[in-house]
Amino acid sequence: MTSGSDNLILAIDGGGTRCRLALFDGVQTWRVEVGSANVSTDFETSCAELVSGLAVLCKQAGIELAEIARAPAYVGLAGVTGQAIADRLAAALPFARVRIEDDRPSALRGALGPRDGFVAHCGTGSFIAAQRSGATAFVGGWGPVLGDQASAQWVGKRVLSEVLECADGMRAASEMSEHFLRQFNGTSGVVKAASMMTPTEFGALAPVVTQFAGQGDTGAQSIMQAGADYLADRLVKMGWSPGAAICLTGGIGPYYSTFLPEDMQQALVQPSGDPLSGAIALAQAFKEEIEHERC
Known part of the structure; x- marks a missing residue:
């Protein structure tokens, strides 16, 4: 991979039917799809699907999980009903910088831009x-x-x-x-x-x-x-x-x-697009917020 790890962003969109993950390095996007992920209905299974998806994404992109885990990550999942469950999910995932919301914002952004x-x-x-x-x-x-x-x-x-x-x-x-x-x-x-x-x-x-x-x-x-x-x-x-x-x-x-x-x-x-494209846009916005705070 030619791009530096500083360019990476990770986006996840998950609902009751499927969960999709995307990794973007500023040039290329890798996507994978796994099973359903509703963290209120079944927290443990949802986490297992996310971990499985990350493993496939690492293999597909040829990038170690530790490098992906340092990238800004936006996670939009069904069943995130409040901060408590968002914090629980953040603790269960390997990301150093993550924004977790329910699946509505990414669907809205994907549809309307x-x-x-x-x-x-x-x-x-x-x-x-x-x-x-x-x-x-x-x-x-x-x-x-x-x-x-x-x-x-x-x-x-x-x-x-x-x-x-x-x-x-x-x-x-x-x-x-x-x-x-x-x-x-x-x-x-x-x-x-x-x-x-x-x-x-x-x-x-x-x-x-x-x-x-x-x-x-x-x-x-x-x-x-x-x-x-x-x-x-x-x-x-x-x-x-x-x-x-x-x-x-x-x-x-x-x-x-x-x-x-x-x-x-x-x-x-x-x-205009689908929920995963919305999650990618929100991941990019999250990355820009992080960079602005550093300035």
Whole structure:
């Protein structure tokens, strides 16, 4: 490697589905992907995934871990709900200079870059974010137990709940509800499976819902409409007004586009980048802050 170690920055973006790491030396970027990393749901497994990713990154870049550990590192992970868990994670990782936040800032920065706008991110979890003149604000992202409305795991839970209501005769059955009853071998199978599912496993049901919604299934469309109504309500409460850019990100986020109000549909823009590119930008900003403090 020709660049000096002073040019290195490390960026990590992790969520309930996957964790990605990137090392940048000012010229070249190395990237690796490992399993899910939510430090509130499973701290030890998340740390193991990060350590595994660092080992692969070292091998890929041909750089010793000790050298990478000295580089400014930005870590954006799902489940970082406060300073206590951020400090615990910092102590478990080898970095000398690290900034640890939840996964929302990197997703926002990746989607919008430096421009103003709003992001409705719906992956395994969900949150709404706004960026105005460099200032950021966030709503949601509180996890599968108390929040994450409109997320993939929320869709998965909701569809199984509504399948049971269809079986009770409280909702009209649809092709989608019959599909899930067959998949899980009846209502008892639905209840048993749901009792053991992780957020990621619930989220894996969401693509089936979006597929049925696209085919006109009324049950699937009602779930998607409920998710879109939540997003629209929170966007307005955060200050969105017609004309302000909106990015729908995450695995299921873009599928809400046709269920949003018309004025929001007209405001939709494509994301500038992904959460990892946002984490790289925030790692670079962290490095510049460190250098400024030295001056």
